[in-house]
Amino acid sequence: MSASGLRSRSGLVKLLPYAFILPPMIYLMVFMFWPLSRQMYMSLTNTRIVNPNRGRFIGLGNYERLIEDPAFYVSLKATLVYTVLTVIIGVALGVVAALAIDRPFKGRAVARAILLFGWAVPGVAASLIWLWMYNERSGVFNRITELLGLGRFSWLTSTDYALGSVLAVTVWQVAPFVMLVVLAALQSVPQEVREAARIDGADGISTFRAVTLPHIRPSIQLAALLVAVWSIRRFDIIYLLTGGGPLGSTSTLVVKLRQTAFEGHELGMASAYGAVGLALALMVAAIHYTAEQRRMKRMSR
Amino acid sequence: MPALTFNKVSKTFGDHTVINAFNADIHDGEFLVLLGPSGCGKSTLLRMIAGLSDITSGDLLFDGSVANDWEPKKRGVAFVFQTYALYPHMTVRENIAFPLVMDAFRKWYHLPIVNIVARHRLMKRADIAERTLGIARQLELEPLLDRRPASLSGGQRQRVALARALVRNPDLYLLDEPLSNLDAKLRTQMRSEISALHHKVGKTFVYVTHDQVEAMTMATRIIVMNKGIVQQVDTPDEIYDHPANTFVARFVGSPPMNLIPASVSNDALQLSGKLPVDHAAPLPSRRHMTFGVRPEKLTLHPAGEGRLPAQVAVVERLGAETVIGCRLMTGEENNDQRLLEHDLVFVRVSGNPKVRIGELCSLDYQAGDVLWFDIDSGDRIFPGQE
Numbered sequence: 001m002s003a004s005g006l007r008s009r010s011g012l013v014k015l016l017p018y019a020f021i022l023p024p025m026i027y028l029m030v031f032m033f034w035p036l037s038r039q040m041y042m043s044l045t046n047t048r049i050v051n052p053n054r055g056r057f058i059g060l061g062n063y064e065r066l067i068e069d070p071a072f073y074v075s076l077k078a079t080l081v082y083t084v085l086t087v088i089i090g091v092a093l094g095v096v097a098a099l100a101i102d103r104p105f106k107g108r109a110v111a112r113a114i115l116l117f118g119w120a121v122p123g124v125a126a127s128l129i130w131l132w133m134y135n136e137r138s139g140v141f142n143r144i145t146e147l148l149g150l151g152r153f154s155w156l157t158s159t160d161y162a163l164g165s166v167l168a169v170t171v172w173q174v175a176p177f178v179m180l181v182v183l184a185a186l187q188s189v190p191q192e193v194r195e196a197a198r199i200d201g202a203d204g205i206s207t208f209r210a211v212t213l214p215h216i217r218p219s220i221q222l223a224a225l226l227v228a229v230w231s232i233r234r235f236d237i238i239y240l241l242t243g244g245g246p247l248g249s250t251s252t253l254v255v256k257l258r259q260t261a262f263e264g265h266e267l268g269m270a271s272a273y274g275a276v277g278l279a280l281a282l283m284v285a286a287i288h289y290t291a292e293q294r295r296m297k298r299m300s301r
Numbered sequence: 302m303p304a305l306t307f308n309k310v311s312k313t314f315g316d317h318t319v320i321n322a323f324n325a326d327i328h329d330g331e332f333l334v335l336l337g338p339s340g341c342g343k344s345t346l347l348r349m350i351a352g353l354s355d356i357t358s359g360d361l362l363f364d365g366s367v368a369n370d371w372e373p374k375k376r377g378v379a380f381v382f383q384t385y386a387l388y389p390h391m392t393v394r395e396n397i398a399f400p401l402v403m404d405a406f407r408k409w410y411h412l413p414i415v416n417i418v419a420r421h422r423l424m425k426r427a428d429i430a431e432r433t434l435g436i437a438r439q440l441e442l443e444p445l446l447d448r449r450p451a452s453l454s455g456g457q458r459q460r461v462a463l464a465r466a467l468v469r470n471p472d473l474y475l476l477d478e479p480l481s482n483l484d485a486k487l488r489t490q491m492r493s494e495i496s497a498l499h500h501k502v503g504k505t506f507v508y509v510t511h512d513q514v515e516a517m518t519m520a521t522r523i524i525v526m527n528k529g530i531v532q533q534v535d536t537p538d539e540i541y542d543h544p545a546n547t548f549v550a551r552f553v554g555s556p557p558m559n560l561i562p563a564s565v566s567n568d569a570l571q572l573s574g575k576l577p578v579d580h581a582a583p584l585p586s587r588r589h590m591t592f593g594v595r596p597e598k599l600t601l602h603p604a605g606e607g608r609l610p611a612q613v614a615v616v617e618r619l620g621a622e623t624v625i626g627c628r629l630m631t632g633e634e635n636n637d638q639r640l641l642e643h644d645l646v647f648v649r650v651s652g653n654p655k656v657r658i659g660e661l662c663s664l665d666y667q668a669g670d671v672l673w674f675d676i677d678s679g680d681r682i683f684p685g686q687e
Contacts (some may be wrong), residue, residue, distance in 0.1 A: 195353050196386035200465070201374040201403040205411050210399065214390040299390065301449055 030277045036278075043271035047261050049261065055268060062272040071248060071256075072103075075273075079252040079280070082163065082238075083231040090171045091224050094178025095216075101179070119176035127240035130169045131156075134241070135292045159249045162242050169237050173229070186212070218295070225288040229270035229281045253277040303377075303472055303505070304329050304349065305365045308361035312345055312529075319345050320529040321527060321628065322359065327400050332499050332506045334516040337526035338552070343509045346526075347475050352378050376473070379466035383478040385458045387450040394446040398424055398433040400469045405429070436464045456487045462496070478507045492518060512554045516540065525549050543672075547591060547679035550672070556596050556624055556639075556647040562676065571617040573644070575631035578608050582668030583684045590682065591674040596649040598670035601625060607663030613656050614645055622651050627664060 007021030043062055047055030066072045097115050101108060114141040118126070133140045134155040142152045154163045155225055235254045238244065244259060250261070253273050261270035305327035322341040325334050335343040348354040353374040360367050368376060387396050387502040396488060402423045410419040423429060437443050440460045452456055459479060466474060476495070480488045486527055496519050499506050510516055516523050517537045525532040525540065525548075533545040544550035550558040564571050567586055570580040572592060604610065615626030626645035656662065673682045 190384070190386065192382045192384050192386040193388065195351075196380065196382060196465075197388075197399075198353065199351060199373045199378065199380045200400040200469075202399075202406075206403060206406065209416070210388055210391075214388075299449055299451055301447075301452060 039271045039274055042268055043275050045268045047267040047271075049265040049267055052267060058268070062269050065269070066272055066276070072273075074248045075251050075253055076276070078163070078248070078250060079232060079277075082167065082250070082252055083228055085167055086170050086174060086231040087224050087228050089167070090174035090227050091178050091220060093171060093175040094223065095182050095220060097175060097179040098182035098186055102183065114298050115179060118172045119174075121173075123173065123236040124180045125239065126169060126173055127237050129161060130165075130172075131241060134165055142287070156242050157246050159246050161244055162250050165232040168240055169241065170231065170234065173237070174227050178220075178227065181219050181223045182216055185216040189215045219290070221291065225284060228284045232277055232281050232284070253280070305473075305505075305507075306360075306362040308360040308362065310349065310361055311357050312342070312347075312349065312354065313357045318529060323529075323531065324533065325524060327505060327507060328522075330503055330505055332508065332519055332521045334520035334523045335507065335509045335526060336511070336513060336516040336523050336552070337532075338665075339512055341526045342529040343526050344477055347380075347477050347507060347509050350376075350473070351378050351475050352376055353380075377469075378475055379469065379471040379472050380474045381462050381466050381474070381476045381479045383481055385450075385462040385482075387458060387461055387465075389450055390551060392447050392449055393437070393442060393453070394433060395424065396461055397436060397464045397468050398429055398449070400465060401432060402430045404469070416595055424643075432468060436468045440464045440467075448543075455483050457490065459483065459491060463495075465502075467498075467502070470661075472503075472504055474504060474506045474596075476506065478510055479508075479571050480510075481512070483511065488515075491656040495519065498567075505619070513555065517553070525552065526684060527552075542591075543681075545681055547593070548676045550593055554595065556626075556649070558570075558593050558595050558672075559599070559644065559646045560674070561592045561629070561644075562589070564589050572609070573631045573657075576629055580668060585673050585682050585684045587682075589676045591676050591679070593672040593674055594666050596624065596647040598666060599646070599648040600665050601648050601650050601654070602663045602665055604661040604663050607665035609646075611646065611662055611664050613658055613660045613662055616656055616658060618653055622649055623653055624649050625654075627662065630661075666673075 042055065044057060044059060045055035046058050046061065075294065101112055121129075134136075136142060136152060136154055136157075139155070141155060145151065145153060153161060155161050193211050194207055197211050202210060232252075233254055234252070235258070238250055238252060238255055239258070242250045244255040248256075253276060257270045257273040257277070260266050260273060264270075307323050307325045310320060310323045311318065323346065335346060337343045345354055349356055350529065352368075352371055352375075356369050362368055363371070363376065373380075388399065402420060405423050405426070406419075410416055433441070434446075437446055440463060442457070442460055442464055445453060445457060445461075450461065453461065459482075462479070479495070480491050483491060492515060495506075495508075499519075508515075508519065520537050522534065523537055523540050524534045527548050533540055533549045535543075540549060540553055544553065544558070547560055550560065561572050562574065564574065565584050568584065570578045570584055570592075572578055600607065610630040611627035612630060613625055614628050615624075615627075617624040625648050627648060628644075629646055646664065673684060674680065675682055
């Protein structure tokens with residue numbers, strides 16, 4: 001082969017990686033970054049749903065209204081409480097389930113399948129199942145509480161219980177996922193290191209702390225990040241169960257966004273809600289990234 | 302200090318018997334090596350001593366008391382794992398101090414927050430800190446104390462594992478192929494360091510290896526195992542000079558002992574079926590057996606001078622000595638079209654003699670250096686004592 005042929009071939013080889021990332025890049029540009037920047041721009045306009053292309057640029061007007069609106073703080077608080085509690089309870093239950101199922105025992109495969117069930121059911125189906133169970137008149141929960149002599153509860157329509165009821169469904173869906181991730185990590189804990197801890201006189205809890213927990217911590221952290229981000233943007237369960245009510249006690253940013261856009265007809269304002277949600281999710285990701293970097297740095301010392 | 306006794310100890314996994322009725326005594330202060338090929342049950346045996354594996358049947362005695370169900374902690378043993386099994390997220394200091402911290406640990410330290418404070422304070426406690434530092438100094442680990450295992454070399458990790466074993470000053474050290482993950486040069490160095498360590502601490506060491514060189518150089522006594530059965534228990538010299546059977550003869554020594562099928566008819570010895578040899582010493586009183594002689598007991602001569610005519614097939618020059626693999630000339634070699642060389646007879650000569658592959662030569666031996674083995678069972682036989 002001639003020298004110029006070789007050169008043009010090596011030029012092609014250099015271009016090849018770009019050729020491979022081009023299709024996903026185009027896809028992301030068209031379906032993600034373009035709509036995202038449109039939304040960001042829209043949050044700076046007074047676009048209304050009746051005439052989406054006739055919005056006027058109003059600068060930070062929407063955000064100013066947001067800061068002065070008490071309903072925004074209710075929504076923000078609902079989002080934060082919902083997210084934090086989902087992460088804490090969901091991850092804790094998932095880790096406990098993973099630890100319980102890590103040891104071989106009879107019927108382990110069946111137990112694992114049952115525990116995974118919640119994750120396998122689609123969100124909408126799960127919400128409908130739970131909606132029936134929460135039903136004030138015929139739901140199974142009120143049957144039980146009546147049998148126990150506690151009377152009936154308005155699970156989804158009382159400001160005291162609504163968030164808790166939504167949380168219960170969310171945790172039921174999220175914990176199996178956490179379990180799966182943590183279980184994978186648990187099964188790669190080196191057996192010899194556990195045995196070394198036993199020889200060194202560590203009891204069960206100390207072995208867990210010294211060997212198992214450090215090994216699965218990155219996986220727990222990753223699961224927590226994903227659960228947090230999903231909680232910030234979760235729509236199906238909340239909307240189907242309570243629609244954001246009662247009195248906004250479960251109206252997270254995403255639910256509020258839908259309400260503002262399609263009931264209040266204010267697309268510009270809804271976009272501002274979306275921007276806040278995005279900022280929140282990015283903040284969580286940044287925290288995870290920083291923690292991960294610090295851990296890597298510490299481990300390599 | 303414990304003297305260990307194995308009394309018909311067996312281990313089975315399902316239908317598979319790993320160790321079958323193992324009997325042995327481990328004396329106080331000795332360096333005992335369990336030697337055998339992979340999968341012969343030697344690591345399982347070590348794990349039984351440590352209390353990491355259950356004993357299926359039989360008794361393991363520590364100083365005369367049955368210890369089958371003792372927790373590892375109660376046995377007072379230290380274990381060095383093949384993969385070192387260091388705690389990856391702890392510093393070298395925390396790794397070494399971990400057994401001491403665990404000794405001083407109280408149940409209520411498990412409470413949240415208390416745990417962090419307690420561990421922090423235990424690490425700083427004068428006796429623990431000093432002992433950790435002392436051991437680290439002895440093993441030249443002091444500059445590495447605040448590093449983590451991931452940033453250490455193989456040899457350094459090995460020393461941290463040893464330090465963690467030493468720090469509690471146990472009576473019994475169990476080492477499971479601790480050198481197999483090191484490169485050849487480091488292995489030689491660590492071998493002498495572990496030997497020196499044994500002399501200094503004067504405690505009992507039980508060392509598992511498949512490397513006969515490690516066994517020969519370090520052991521005061523060797524147990525050779527194969528397929529869960531003890532083949533021979535003796536000092537390295539005895540095992541080398543007087544192997545109990547062909548397995549031991551072949552496993553110990555590099556190159557291994559030459560084992561040549563032999564037959565006797567009309568009081569005349571024939572090797573490899575066809576080659577008559579004037580043996581000039583008493584022969585076993587049976588027709589077929591195995592003739593064994595160590596490579597260094599054979600001598601190399603020009604063709605025609607020795608009793609065994611041969612042809613050079615392989616020459617390995619090691620500098621100080623040369624190992625020459627020869628084919629015995631039984632009169633059938635012209636039919637032999639195989640590419641691979643089997644049944645070579647190895648001879649070890651000092652220096653660097655001028656021999657070429659394909660050259661004709663001859664070998665000779667002293668009748669007193671020959672060992673005889675049963676052709677079927679492989680057991681050693683003694684001419685005149687049968």
